[in-house]
Amino acid sequence: MSFSFGWCRAIHIYHYIYSQQKTTTMTTTKNATSIKAEPGKQEVIITREFDAPREIVFKAFTDPKLVAQWLGPRDLTMKIEKFEPKAGGSYRYIHSRGEHSFGFRGVVHEVTAPERIIQTFEFEGLPEKGHVALETARFEALPGGRTKLTTQSVFQSVADRDGMMQSGMERGVNDSHERLDELFAKGAVK
Amino acid sequence: MSFSFGWCRAIHIYHYIYSQQKTTTMTTTKNATSIKAEPGKQEVIITREFDAPREIVFKAFTDPKLVAQWLGPRDLTMKIEKFEPKAGGSYRYIHSRGEHSFGFRGVVHEVTAPERIIQTFEFEGLPEKGHVALETARFEALPGGRTKLTTQSVFQSVADRDGMMQSGMERGVNDSHERLDELFAKGAVK
Numbered sequence: 001m002s003f004s005f006g007w008c009r010a011i012h013i014y015h016y017i018y019s020q021q022k023t024t025t026m027t028t029t030k031n032a033t034s035i036k037a038e039p040g041k042q043e044v045i046i047t048r049e050f051d052a053p054r055e056i057v058f059k060a061f062t063d064p065k066l067v068a069q070w071l072g073p074r075d076l077t078m079k080i081e082k083f084e085p086k087a088g089g090s091y092r093y094i095h096s097r098g099e100h101s102f103g104f105r106g107v108v109h110e111v112t113a114p115e116r117i118i119q120t121f122e123f124e125g126l127p128e129k130g131h132v133a134l135e136t137a138r139f140e141a142l143p144g145g146r147t148k149l150t151t152q153s154v155f156q157s158v159a160d161r162d163g164m165m166q167s168g169m170e171r172g173v174n175d176s177h178e179r180l181d182e183l184f185a186k187g188a189v190k
Numbered sequence: 191m192s193f194s195f196g197w198c199r200a201i202h203i204y205h206y207i208y209s210q211q212k213t214t215t216m217t218t219t220k221n222a223t224s225i226k227a228e229p230g231k232q233e234v235i236i237t238r239e240f241d242a243p244r245e246i247v248f249k250a251f252t253d254p255k256l257v258a259q260w261l262g263p264r265d266l267t268m269k270i271e272k273f274e275p276k277a278g279g280s281y282r283y284i285h286s287r288g289e290h291s292f293g294f295r296g297v298v299h300e301v302t303a304p305e306r307i308i309q310t311f312e313f314e315g316l317p318e319k320g321h322v323a324l325e326t327a328r329f330e331a332l333p334g335g336r337t338k339l340t341t342q343s344v345f346q347s348v349a350d351r352d353g354m355m356q357s358g359m360e361r362g363v364n365d366s367h368e369r370l371d372e373l374f375a376k377g378a379v380k
Contacts, residue, residue, distance in 0.1 A: 107297040107298065107299050112319070112320070120297070120299040129300065132299055134346070136322070152346060154346055156342060
C-alpha cells in the first residue's frame with residue numbers, strides 16, 4: 001500500500017472532522033507562529049515566542065496534566081495513555097472526535113530541563129507503519145521573562161514531510177500555541 | 191561550544207586510533223557496501239546485500255551476543271551496556287582502544303521482525319549533547335536465500351550529516367558488514 005494513499009486518507013478524515021468543527025474564538029496574540037518547510041528538504045522548523053519564562057514553558061511540555069490541556073486542535077478530545085518525559089521513556093496519546101480517533105506515539109531520546117526535548121513521532125493513522133519523524137524542541141530564554149521555542153521535525157523523506165504539511169498540521173500547531181498562551185495568561189502553569 | 195569543533199575533535203581521535211591500527215586481512219566478498227550522501231541533504235543511505243536469509247540477518251541485528259561480534263571497526267573493543275530491541279527499549283554500547291572510549295546510545299521506536307528497526311542514534315563523544323539521528327534499517331528478502339539491507343540515517347542538519355561522514359564512519363561500516371559476512375559464513379547465526 002502506498003504511503004501517498006495513507007496521507008490522502010488521513011487528510012480526508014482530518015478535513016471531515018474540521019468541516020464539522022464549530023468556529024472558536026481565537027486568542028488575539030502578538031506572538032506569531034512561523035512554520036517553515038523549504039522545498040526539497042525533509043524537515044519542518046516551527047518557531048514561536050511565549051510571554052512566559054523558559055521554566056514555565058518547559059513545564060507545560062513535560063507535565064502530562066498540562067500537556068492534555070493544550071496539545072492538538074481545539075474541539076478534539078485528548079487522552080494521554082502514556083507520558084514518560086525522560087531519556088528512554090515513551091509516550092502515546094489519542095485525539096478523538098465522535099467515532100474517529102487518531103493515535104500518536106514515540107520514544108524519548110533526551111529531556112534536558114529547561115532547554116531541550118528530543119523524541120520520535122509517529123502518526124498511527126497511516127495504513128503503513130514505519131513512517132517516523134525525529135522531533136527536537138529547543139527552549140531559549142529571552143529578555144523580559146519570555147521564551148522562544150524552536151521545534152524541528154526531521155522526516156525520513158520529503159514526501160513524508162509534505163504529507164504531514166498537508167494533513168492539517170498547521171491548524172493543530174496554531175491551536176496548540178494559542179492554548180499555551182491561554183494557560184500562561186491565567187497562571188495555570190506554576 | 192560549536193558543533194564543528196566537536197566533529198573535528200572526534201575525527202582527530204578517530205584518526206589517532208586508526209593510525210595505530212594494525213593492518214587486518216579483509217574478507218573477500220562480492221557484496222559491496224554502498225554509502226550514499228547527496229550534497230545538501232541531511233541523510234545517509236547505506237545498502238548492502240548478504241548471502242544469508244532475512245531471518246538470519248535480522249537476528250544478527252537483534253541478539254546482543256551477536257551484535258557484540260560485528261558492530262563497529264575491527265580491533266576496537268566492543269562492550270554492550272544495554273540492548274533492548276523492542277519498541278520503547280534503549281541501547282548503549284562503548285567502543286574502546288587503550289585509554290580512548292566512544293559511547294553510543296539511542297532509544298528504539300520500532301522492531302518489526304524480520305523486516306524493520308527504527309531507532310535514534312547519538313555519538314556521546316561530541317562536546318555538545320543533542321546531536322541525534324533517526325536510523326531506519328529495512329531487511330528485504332532476495333531470491334536464493336539472500337538479503338538486502340538498507341539503512342537510512344536522517345540527521346538534524348546537513349552539517350551533522352557531513353560531520354558523521356568525515357568521522358571515519360565508512361571504515362566502521364565496511365568492517366561491520368565484513369564481520370557480518372564472516373559470522374554468516376561460519377554458521378554462527380542460527
